[in-house]
Amino acid sequence: MKDFVIIGNKAVTAGKISLNDLPGSAGRMDVLCRCVTASLFISFGMRRDINVHLVLKGEPGPEKIVRFNGETMRSLNPDERSSGSLIQKALLINATDSEQQSTPGVFVRTGNLALLLDEFKAERPIYYLKEDGEDILEMIQNSETAADLENGVYILGDNQGVFEEDEKTIENADASKISVGPLSLLSSQCITLILNALDRAAPDKEL
């Protein structure tokens, strides 16, 4: 099981978002949509052992968490508009602090990064994608570290990165910094690289 947590610094938390303008109308929701595709899709199928948690921090608030669950996901295609449309439906729900399913495999609640990491902290190794982190391809050589990575919770910023307050939250959750190469890449590209490193470490696993 792997969980990806993507921080949408300006991603809107309610209201009607325009699927014709995900970057502008919805606070760079396109970044989050690409992360959903990178996390869940392979060529002829879907990765079932993955959750994607989109932490929406934009207007009008309160913050929300939209979760895409690979195991139960239906009606999702790899194009940005497809995941955007499911996010749109999730935002129409009257969200509370209990998760509600908005469409098959998509869940929404009010909540923020600190709450989410608190839930994971005792149970799972937490990783924070950062340019100065340890290289995942080196970490995966060690079989103990590899097992942790396979069970990891991975936190990524969006196009604006991760602001100081969230970095403190991440630090408090004892996250390890990891990196995926010498360049700073799109969040969705980082997810592809993490999953490929894990695929290579266990080429025969069930998805």
Place this chain on the structure above:
Amino acid sequence: MKDFVIIGNKAVTAGKISLNDLPGSAGRMDVLCRCVTASLFISFGMRRDINVHLVLKGEPGPEKIVRFNGETMRSLNPDERSSGSLIQKALLINATDSEQQSTPGVFVRTGNLALLLDEFKAERPIYYLKEDGEDILEMIQNSETAADLENGVYILGDNQGVFEEDEKTIENADASKISVGPLSLLSSQCITLILNALDRAAPDKEL
């Protein structure tokens, strides 16, 4: 310099495409749009040493090649709709077998895969992404092979893969088969993995 060639088996070759339905209205043009983003974008900038050649094979014909040139590219954002809009503009040009610039950094002509590979064949190493190919991470360990890869032309299929006739064309161009891991992935994900392998082999290069 790297060139990516993506075969759009059903990608439309003329007419008005709907940016609100790139998968349906335009023959899975969304696949090609994601390949453009994967090829050209990093977190805070663009890879300038890359060309992306989209080989459009769909209705109504004749086949066209739309080239995105990293060096001169302007007005491109990472969302699918942005590259889709530039493809749409390229398709409005009355294309001939000479390349014409439709918007800054985007070029269009009539032409097919065989023509494109003929132009590359004498000058550049050609690679074909295929599950049974040699692993790029192993190939890149050898410094001579790494130099070839850095200068490579990479051919990828779309969601339908590569049909037999095109496979023959690729074979005739003496392409080497390469792979990026144990799973069959989206074309755009493969591009991210190729570029990461090259970035890792030359971490200090200029983009």
